[in-house]
Amino acid sequence: MSDNRLEGLLHLFVFPPKMTVLSIAENRFWGTASSVCKIRGGILNFLDLSDNLLSGHLPNCFMHLRKLLILNLAGNNFTGKIPSSFGSLSQLHTLNLCWLKYLRILDLSANNISGTIPQCFNNFTAMAQKGDLFNGFIGSNYTDSYVYDYDDTQEFVNDATVIMKGRELEYGKYLGLLKIINLASNKLTGKVPSEISSLLEMVVLNISRNKLIGEIPQMIGQLKQLQSLDMSKNQFSNEIPSSMSELHFLSDLDLSYNNLSGKIPSGTQLQSFDAVDFTGNWALCGPPLPNKCPGEETPNQSDQPTDHDGYEDNEKDGDEFEKWFFAAAGFGFFVGFWGICGPLLFKSSWRGAYFLFLDNMKDWLYATKLAMCMKRLRRKF
Template identity: 40%
Template sequence: MLSSCKLGPHFPKWLQTQNNFSQLDISSNGISDVVPSWFWDLSPGLIYLNLSCNLIKGLLPDLSVKYHGYLGIDLSSNHFMGPIPLVPPNVTVLNLSKNEFSGSLSFLCAIMGMGLIYLDLSNNLLSGELPNCWVQFTRLSIISLAYNNLYGKIPSSMGSLGIYSLHLSNNNFSGEVSSSLNRCTKLRMIDLGGNKFTGKIPAWIGTHLTSLIVLSLRSNEFKGSIPRHICHLTKIQILDFSKNRLSGNIPHCFHNFTALAESKSSRAISFPSYGTFEPFFVRFSSYIENALVLWKGQESKYGNNLRLLNLIDLSGNELVGKIPIQVGGLAGLVSLNLSRNNLTGNIIQEVGWMKMLESLDLSANELSGAIPTSLADLNFLSVLNLSHNRLSGRIPISTQLQSFDPSVYSGNLELCGLSLPNKCPGEEIVVEPPVLVRGKDRRIQEDDDKFITTGFYVSLGLGFTLGFWTVFGTILFNKPSRHAYFEFLDRIKNWFYVTTALSMNRLQRRLQR
């Protein structure tokens, strides 16, 4: 393995002298050449090839007759372009993500072997509809076709797959979500965000796909209410229905999200092992899914940190009614976004039960009443937005709540507090009017008890002057008093000198002993 060995920028020609090797990893080497034609004929028995994370460009040749056995190919994060050619029939891992491949996915139907486990073609320029030839991929576990220009509907043959993860986000898929997916009961992650799916959120997602950990339907055109069957997803950790046209109330059964109700519920998304007979797959055994979520006000793509994130995002819809108190029972929730809806009623007092909460956005609703005092108990809260509601009363006294920018409370005209223009009763700053003294403006600051007044300062000055001249005037003008005073000072000086000398003498004698 020669990963990260700085072999670039030219493709290493010394490889031409090598043959019969079974694994080759020259990833992350800064290679910016095209792949020479001789390279593809070096070792027909290759089982693992990794050229990822370079700057390699050019077209790929027909690979279907180049390799004979099971093969894992990773060419991701390069500048390969053109259509994806035919690939070896026994390919097991195919990662061509983050390149510039274009054209359709028709090459998939030419793969006759059944060994494909991992397929990642995301972040390319692929277009067209999905082929309807997925039945043959009986072992396929992970599909990522995100960030392309694919369109059309999800083909029915996808329902025959035993996949664990399906990423179709940020394409142009449309229509209703194919009901054939209800047979993919092993699914743990679905990301269909950023498309043009329509209709209602299928109820079968909750009844059939009960192993789901991540469900993202964000930025589509779903409408209707959130089905109560969603509450059957007891393992869910990320639920993102944001930026749709959903209406109705938030279901009162969110407390059934067991994984979110546990404060230590963050679980890794694991995938099955495929044994030692496919050694190349060991490199993908620790694969951690990516999910695009709105985290702390901005879109974030989470990979290794996904296991740490528990999130519900229903923002940007047309939801109405009150926030169910059952939401407060989700003690493991890290981020809750219900902004830009039509929610009414009070902010639930039970919000203080969500001790792990780091981000809370309830902005742009019709919420009213006071901010619950329990909000001050959320020690990890770092992002808060309650703006543009109808909240009233005093912001609870808390170092944390007072430290947020005043904009997080803006648009609540009856809300008051030290950080807001509206001051609560008793918090007003009293400004004393100017007092005219001898034709000049002079502000006289007086204590609340009216004890320290102008007369106080006059009396203080007279007392000091009288005391000073009583003592020093007597010494200055009365000769006997002056002699007595200086004689007193001499005695003090002599006493101090004698005492110090005796003490030093005693100390010296003790040291001599």
């Protein structure tokens, strides 16, 4: 019943017995997820509650769904910590938590999950080793073959989607093709555990829009298969690890709006990304950002190659002339000013003669002007 406009309290939902597939994604159901625990028989394989209005804590009763392969809870308003009882879902392929060695896609994005990222991520064997521990796709040779007798299970798995490189993509039949962790848009705190660097075959890591702190794991360069890394809008600090230059397949990167500092590792493909991927880190410097790092020397203009050597020589001569011109003008003003005004300030006889001269000059100008005015009047009359 996914992708409709259904709404209402999920608790009132009537679930038929022995259900193996339930998908009510992209509707407007609200309430808690505990009502799903009313499904009897424990043979549910596929549960998709994503993109609804569900809230509250994740129920412990999910531990009874021991045959669950795929659980999608993204795009709701769940709060609190993930119950440790989820670890009993030993056959789960898509969720989170420790000891789920077949796990390939962990998508808990766009919820309100709090707490820290578990340190036991290194137990995700399928993300750490090459090959596909789960042979083939749904419906192939797996020990619990009875799980796949329900034909529609295959269709629901094929229609599942993940967020990769900022786009929603269908990952199709082969679960082993993508190994993804998406914890974006939650309320996770604390540091990113160093154990995450052991997931050597991980393709996408998105932990953006949380409240994570501390350094980016120094050994993140071990994730050689990583193609998309989004750690934006957190509170990461200190320098970008130099090992990040070893992520040769990385084609999508976003470290913006953290507290990173220092120089972006140079001589690597990190310079091929846009400056916007590093913006919001006020102490970060170096290409592709426009601000230079302290101590970096700016080349002199004379050291830069040019095809107009004569023009540069003329420009240099012009600069030298301007320097001497302003120096001479300043010296001349100083001498002229004090040469005239100095004696008037310190010698009273010179001041008297000077003011007498000005007074006589005023009288002469007044008499001359008066004579000229009288001459004009005579002509007129």
